[in-house]
Amino acid sequence: MSADIILARLRQFLLIISMGVFLMTVTELVFLGHWNKAIQYLPWALSALGLISLALVYFRPGRAAIMAMRWSMTVIGACSIIGVYEHMSNNLRFWLEVQPNATIWELIKATLEGENPVMAPGILLLGAVIGLAAIYRHPLITIHEENKK
Numbered sequence: 001m002s003a004d005i006i007l008a009r010l011r012q013f014l015l016i017i018s019m020g021v022f023l024m025t026v027t028e029l030v031f032l033g034h035w036n037k038a039i040q041y042l043p044w045a046l047s048a049l050g051l052i053s054l055a056l057v058y059f060r061p062g063r064a065a066i067m068a069m070r071w072s073m074t075v076i077g078a079c080s081i082i083g084v085y086e087h088m089s090n091n092l093r094f095w096l097e098v099q100p101n102a103t104i105w106e107l108i109k110a111t112l113e114g115e116n117p118v119m120a121p122g123i124l125l126l127g128a129v130i131g132l133a134a135i136y137r138h139p140l141i142t143i144h145e146e147n148k149k
Helices: 003-032 038-059 063-098 104-113 122-134 139-148
Strands: none
Touching: 003 038, 003 122, 038 063, 038 122, 063 104, 063 122, 063 139
């Protein structure tokens, strides 16, 4: 089996894993009832964006689909930081209401260990990074860049 075939299969495998991450994220959001505020729809939209762009590259690989996926995964990764911030700020806000005289250390600990899991939004970043790894130096992109030179 040639190296090109192995690499193509590895790319497909990474695309499937990334799709799985976004599907599991949606499943988790359903279990949590993550739809009470407008900001809570952001991971739903990002997961949908990820699944659509991954499906396009998997079923209709082309330069436009790969470039769209590259931008989509970059946006998803950046937006996962918004989720981390939201979870931390909600934990801090709650603790300040409950314990207004808390020490700095108690506030830091409560922010990181509160009701909202701080690292949960990072799953979107993981899915995006795996998706980006699948298209790293993809032949459809590198051939186009070489032809520009």
